Amino acid sequence: MSTTSANKTTVGRQAQLPLGRAFKISMNSLRIRFWRSMVTAGGIFLGIAFLATVLTQWLMQWPVAPKVDAGFIRLDGQINGPGDYDVYKPVPVEAGVQAGIPEEVIKRVQLKDGNNFSLTEIIQGQLQEKRAVRNLARVKKEWQSLSKYEKDLPLYVDILGGKDIKIGDAVKAGVPKAIVAKAVVHGETIEWARLFKELQRTGKPDSITLATALNKDITPAQAISAGIPKDLVDAVMAVPREIEDEEESEDSGPPPPKPGAFRGTLLAKVLDENPDFWTEFRYVNNLRKVLPVYADMAAEKDIRVEEAVKAGLPRKVAEKMASQYPTFKGADLIDIFREQTDGIKPIYLATALDQDITIKDAVRADIPIAIAKKLAGSGKAFKGSSLNDLIKDHPRWIKIWTARVSRNAIFDTAPQAAIDKLAKSYSISLKEALDEGKGPDAKSANLGNLMIVNADGRKVKVNLNREPALAAATPLVSGDYVFIPDINSFYRMWWLVGMSLLVCMVGITNSMLMAVTERFKEIGTMKCLGALDSFVVLLLVLESSLLGICASGLGWLLGFVSMVLLAGFTKGWDVVATMNPWLVLGSLGVCVVAGMVLTLVATILPAMQAARMPAAMALRSEI
Amino acid sequence: MATVDKKEYVVRTKDLVKEFTMGGQTLRALKGIQLDIYKGEYISIMGPSGSGKSTLFNMVGGLDKPTDGTVFINDVDMAQLDAQELAFLRCRTIGYIFQSFNLIPVMTALENVTLPMVFAGLSQDECNERGMELLNMVGLGDRYHHKPTELSGGQQQRVACAWALANAPSIILADEPTGNLDLKTGKEIIDLLKKLNKENNVTIIPATHDLKMLDISDRIVWIRDGYVERIEERADVQLQVGVMENEEH
Structure with a gap:
C-alpha cells in the first residue's frame, strides 16, 4: 500500500x-x-x-341504496317527505280486464273511486303469497321435529314452576312411577263434572261464555247483542254444517244445533283457527283468553283453579270445588330429579332443573337448528321453558301462514304477461315521482347529480340542471331508488x-x-x-x-x-x-x-x- | 521512525481564528493558530478540554469554516474550494478517526470500510477486495460481516482506522482516538496508528490528551486557550508513561 x-x-x-x-x-x-x-x-x-x-x-x-320493495320506488335525499311511492299509476278497471287480469283479482285491489285499481297491490300480493308458501313449508318442517315434545315438555315446565301435577300426566310424560310415588301429596284441581254443575246452578259468567261451557246453541242475534263483532259471527256461521255434524257424530253426544244457530264451543274453535284475524279488537282478545277455558269444560277436561278464576269464575266457587283429586307438587319432584335421573330424556331433565340447553345438544335432540339459534339469541344456550313457549306458539304460526297462503292465492291467477304489459304502460316517470314527493328543495338538492339505482344495482346519473326535460322522459321501474344528493x-x-x-x-x-x-x-x-x-x-x-x-x-x-x-x-x-x-x-x-x-x-x-x-x-x- | 522531508508541508494554517456565537456572546475558540505540519509526520495536538483542539481538528479537516485565516492542505487553500472539491478532498486526501468511532450502525464492518471507496467511485469488486485487505491489516479480517454493535470499542476503532485509510489519504486526522477506550485497547490503537505512519508514510494528526501518545509522536503541539502554547520535539519531552498512567481519567 x-x-x-x-x-x-x-x-x-x-x-x-x-x-x-x-x-x-x-x-x-x-x-x-x-x-x-x-x-x-x-x-x-x-x-x-x-x-x-x-x-x-x-x-x-x-x-348506498337500500332494497326497495317490488312495485315501489323510493325517493331519498334532499326532498320533502321522502319515502316509498307506488311506481305505477292507478290502472283503469277496463284496461285491467282488457289486459287479462281476472275480475276477482281486480276487485280485491280496487281503489276507493271504484274505476281504478292498484297494480302494486297485485305484485305485493303475489310476493306475499310466495313468502307465505315458503314460510309455511319452513314452520311445518320445524313442527315435525318440535311436535314430539309438544305433549310432554309442558309438564316439565310445570315441574320447574312448582305447579301441581297429576300422577297420570307425569307417568304419561315419561317420569317413572317409582319417582312419582315419592312425590305424591294432595293437591287442588277442579273436577270438571262438579264445576259444570256449579256453573249451571249459579249462572255467574255472561250468557255467551256460559253457553260455551254448556255447549248450548247461540243465535247470531244473541251473539251480536252480547257484543261479539259481526265479522266474527259471520265467520262462525260460515263454517260448513257438514263438518260440524261430522265432528258431533264422532262424539255421538248432544243433538245437532238448531238451524240458524251455532254451538258455543264453535266460537272458541273459529277464534283459535284464525289467529291473524281480528287481533285488533280488545274484546276478541279477551274472548280468546276466556273461551278456551270454557271450551275445555265443555270437552270435560279438568280445569285449574287459577285458570278458572282468570276466566271469570268467582274464586270462592272455584276453591270450594277443589276436589280431593290426587296430585303432587312439582317442586318436590325437582329435588327427587336431582338425585334420580334414570329413564328421563336429557332435554326434559334440563327443562325441569332449569339448566341451559346448548345449541349442540338441542340439535342432537332433533330440534331444528334455526329454532335453537333463535332461542339462544346471541348466546350459545337456552332454557327448556323458552322451548316450551315456542312449542305452544308454533301451531299458531302454521295457522297464520296457511291463512296467508289461502288469502293471497288469488293473486296467482293474474297472468304475468298482463301485469308486465300494464306495468310498462302505467309506470310513472321521474318527473311524476318528484312531483308526488312535493318536489326537491331547490336550495339544497343537487339536481345536477341525481342518481337512480336500479333494483339490480346499476346506477344511472341524471343531470336535471342541464337537461330539465329528462325528468319527464325517464321512466322509473319497480324497485328503483332515486337519490337526490345534498349540494353540500x-x-x-x-x-x-x-x-x-x-x-x-x-x-x-x-x-x-x-x-x-x-x-x-x-x-x-x-x-x-x-x-x-x-x-x-x-x-x-x-x-x-x-x-x-x-x-x-x-x-x-x-x-x-x-x-x-x-x-x-x-x-x-x-x-x-x-x-x-x-x-x-x-x-x-x-x-x-x-x-x-x-x-x-x-x-x-x-x-x-x-x-x-x-x-x-x-x-x-x-x- | 519515518524519514521526514522537512521541505514538504502537508498542512499549513495561517492566523486561524474561529469564533462561536453562543447565547449572544462571542466565544473565540481559536485565536490565530500558526501551524506547519510536514508530510509523514506524527504530530500530536495536546491540550486540556476546551483548549480548542477539536475546533482546530475540524478546521484542518475541512469540516467547518474558519472565521478568519486560512488552511492549506497540500498547498491548496481550503477556503477557495467549492462543495464538490471539498468533498473530493475529504474523500481522498484526509481520513478521519473519531472519539466515538461514528461507524454507521446499520452497516457491517466491510460495508463501513468500503463506503468511502464507493464515494470515490470504485466498483463493488474493487471496494470489497480493498476493504478486506484493510480489515486484514487492522486484524479484523474474520469479523467483516459484523455490525458495529457486535464489535468491542477497540475493534470498532480499528474498523475506523481501516475506514480512514480507505482511499489512501495523505493525512489521518484523529480526534481523541483513545478517549473512549481502556488503557490496553487505547495502546493497541496508538500502536496501529504508529504502524500506519511508519509503513504507509501517512501524516497522522491526533488531537488528544492521552499522554501515551507523547511517547511516539515526532512533535507535540501544546494548545491552551486557542493559542499554540509551544511546539516540542519528542526528544525534548522527558516523560515516563508508566508513571503518568495513574493520571488517566
Whole structure:
C-alpha cells in the first residue's frame, strides 16, 4: 500500500454517485432498519388509509341504496317527505280486464273511486303469497321435529314452576312411577263434572261464555247483542254444517244445533283457527283468553283453579270445588330429579332443573337448528321453558301462514304477461315521482347529480340542471331508488379528503423530521467520507419515497378492505360489487401518488437542511 | 521512525481564528493558530478540554469554516474550494478517526470500510477486495460481516482506522482516538496508528490528551486557550508513561 496524492496543487471534483448505487444503499438502509422504518411509515400509512376510506366510500356511492320493495320506488335525499311511492299509476278497471287480469283479482285491489285499481297491490300480493308458501313449508318442517315434545315438555315446565301435577300426566310424560310415588301429596284441581254443575246452578259468567261451557246453541242475534263483532259471527256461521255434524257424530253426544244457530264451543274453535284475524279488537282478545277455558269444560277436561278464576269464575266457587283429586307438587319432584335421573330424556331433565340447553345438544335432540339459534339469541344456550313457549306458539304460526297462503292465492291467477304489459304502460316517470314527493328543495338538492339505482344495482346519473326535460322522459321501474344528493355533500367529501391529506401531511412531516434528525450524526459521517450534499439529499429522498410508496400502498389496502368489509356486512355485497374495478385501481394510484408526493414534500426540507449543515455540527449532534 | 522531508508541508494554517456565537456572546475558540505540519509526520495536538483542539481538528479537516485565516492542505487553500472539491478532498486526501468511532450502525464492518471507496467511485469488486485487505491489516479480517454493535470499542476503532485509510489519504486526522477506550485497547490503537505512519508514510494528526501518545509522536503541539502554547520535539519531552498512567481519567 502506498500513499498518493501528495503535492497536488489543484483538487479534483467529487463525482455524483450513480443512481443505482444510491438506490442500493438506501434499500439496504431500509432493509436493515425495517421496523424503525415501519414506524416512520405508520404516519403515512394511517393518513393514506383515511384517504382510501373516503375514496372507497365515494366509489360505492355511499350512502348506498337500500332494497326497495317490488312495485315501489323510493325517493331519498334532499326532498320533502321522502319515502316509498307506488311506481305505477292507478290502472283503469277496463284496461285491467282488457289486459287479462281476472275480475276477482281486480276487485280485491280496487281503489276507493271504484274505476281504478292498484297494480302494486297485485305484485305485493303475489310476493306475499310466495313468502307465505315458503314460510309455511319452513314452520311445518320445524313442527315435525318440535311436535314430539309438544305433549310432554309442558309438564316439565310445570315441574320447574312448582305447579301441581297429576300422577297420570307425569307417568304419561315419561317420569317413572317409582319417582312419582315419592312425590305424591294432595293437591287442588277442579273436577270438571262438579264445576259444570256449579256453573249451571249459579249462572255467574255472561250468557255467551256460559253457553260455551254448556255447549248450548247461540243465535247470531244473541251473539251480536252480547257484543261479539259481526265479522266474527259471520265467520262462525260460515263454517260448513257438514263438518260440524261430522265432528258431533264422532262424539255421538248432544243433538245437532238448531238451524240458524251455532254451538258455543264453535266460537272458541273459529277464534283459535284464525289467529291473524281480528287481533285488533280488545274484546276478541279477551274472548280468546276466556273461551278456551270454557271450551275445555265443555270437552270435560279438568280445569285449574287459577285458570278458572282468570276466566271469570268467582274464586270462592272455584276453591270450594277443589276436589280431593290426587296430585303432587312439582317442586318436590325437582329435588327427587336431582338425585334420580334414570329413564328421563336429557332435554326434559334440563327443562325441569332449569339448566341451559346448548345449541349442540338441542340439535342432537332433533330440534331444528334455526329454532335453537333463535332461542339462544346471541348466546350459545337456552332454557327448556323458552322451548316450551315456542312449542305452544308454533301451531299458531302454521295457522297464520296457511291463512296467508289461502288469502293471497288469488293473486296467482293474474297472468304475468298482463301485469308486465300494464306495468310498462302505467309506470310513472321521474318527473311524476318528484312531483308526488312535493318536489326537491331547490336550495339544497343537487339536481345536477341525481342518481337512480336500479333494483339490480346499476346506477344511472341524471343531470336535471342541464337537461330539465329528462325528468319527464325517464321512466322509473319497480324497485328503483332515486337519490337526490345534498349540494353540500359534494363539498363535504372534498373537505374530508382535504382534512385527511392534512392529517397525513402533519404525520409524515413529523415522522420525517424525526427520521432525519436522528440521523444527523450519520449524515455528518458520510460527509466526512466524501458524500456530496446532493447525495445526502438523494439518499434520504430515495429512502422516504420508497417508504412512502409502500406505506401508502398498504394504507390504501387497509382503508379499502375495511370499507369494503363494512359496506359488505352492513349494506350487502351487491353494493360492493357495483364498484368499477378500474376506478378502484385509480383510487390506489391516487393514494400512492398522494402518499409519495406528501412524503417527498415533507422530506426534502429537513433533508436539505441536514445536508447543508457543516459536517462538524452534524457530528456534534447527539440524539 | 519515518524519514521526514522537512521541505514538504502537508498542512499549513495561517492566523486561524474561529469564533462561536453562543447565547449572544462571542466565544473565540481559536485565536490565530500558526501551524506547519510536514508530510509523514506524527504530530500530536495536546491540550486540556476546551483548549480548542477539536475546533482546530475540524478546521484542518475541512469540516467547518474558519472565521478568519486560512488552511492549506497540500498547498491548496481550503477556503477557495467549492462543495464538490471539498468533498473530493475529504474523500481522498484526509481520513478521519473519531472519539466515538461514528461507524454507521446499520452497516457491517466491510460495508463501513468500503463506503468511502464507493464515494470515490470504485466498483463493488474493487471496494470489497480493498476493504478486506484493510480489515486484514487492522486484524479484523474474520469479523467483516459484523455490525458495529457486535464489535468491542477497540475493534470498532480499528474498523475506523481501516475506514480512514480507505482511499489512501495523505493525512489521518484523529480526534481523541483513545478517549473512549481502556488503557490496553487505547495502546493497541496508538500502536496501529504508529504502524500506519511508519509503513504507509501517512501524516497522522491526533488531537488528544492521552499522554501515551507523547511517547511516539515526532512533535507535540501544546494548545491552551486557542493559542499554540509551544511546539516540542519528542526528544525534548522527558516523560515516563508508566508513571503518568495513574493520571488517566
